[in-house]
Amino acid sequence: MGDDSAFSIQHSALNLEVEVKFLAGDLTAVRQKLLDVGAVVKAPRVLERNAVLDTADNELYAHDKLLRLRRDTAVTLTFKGQVAEDALSEAKVREELEVKVDDFDTAVLILNRLGYFPRKTYEKQRETFRLGDVEVTLDEMPYGDFVELEGPEAAIKAAAAALGLDWNQRLLTNYLALMDKVKAYYNLPFDDVTFDNFRGLTISVADVLGGAF
Numbered sequence: 001m002g003d004d005s006a007f008s009i010q011h012s013a014l015n016l017e018v019e020v021k022f023l024a025g026d027l028t029a030v031r032q033k034l035l036d037v038g039a040v041v042k043a044p045r046v047l048e049r050n051a052v053l054d055t056a057d058n059e060l061y062a063h064d065k066l067l068r069l070r071r072d073t074a075v076t077l078t079f080k081g082q083v084a085e086d087a088l089s090e091a092k093v094r095e096e097l098e099v100k101v102d103d104f105d106t107a108v109l110i111l112n113r114l115g116y117f118p119r120k121t122y123e124k125q126r127e128t129f130r131l132g133d134v135e136v137t138l139d140e141m142p143y144g145d146f147v148e149l150e151g152p153e154a155a156i157k158a159a160a161a162a163l164g165l166d167w168n169q170r171l172l173t174n175y176l177a178l179m180d181k182v183k184a185y186y187n188l189p190f191d192d193v194t195f196d197n198f199r200g201l202t203i204s205v206a207d208v209l210g211g212a213f
Contacts, residue, residue, distance in 0.1 A: 016095060020172060022147045030163060034129050042129055045126065048072045051120075052066065053108075053116040053117060053119060065080060075103070078098045090157075120193075125140035132158075
């Protein structure tokens, strides 16, 4: 029993996602800074399409959990648990479990049979870098551009400093929660975060957040 418990604790720790986001004014400048400080490209820019699945009464959302199918160069099934309440952490910490699947549509059908159905869609253009122990992604969302840092917290803070990102301006939220704020601020008639939905709209996330990061 003791060995199984130790394995469970270790396994859980290995699946913790520790990350922060920053609103970016100029992703081209951030990309150049990444190269200047020795970051390497881990994955080239690619369009991601994400389907968020939930029960009919949005049980996962109500408990701050996420079930997602992502399609880019592969198909990935992801579960994210509740954000951990850690008074010592200055980043967002939550459990993240991921597995590759072969077929997006069949995966959706399997999840449908289990009571989970597509509820929202969101897209992004993403380029991924590696800077030491930190994964840095440059994310072009339909409503704005962001830099996301994921890794050990101390390394994240060091990477943010190396990139000239103001730690006090970090965001500890996700893109769907930001979409909720954008939708309310601009009174948008849609929920899906797609480039088609935002085409022709002028959106300022900084205005939405009101400088309160």
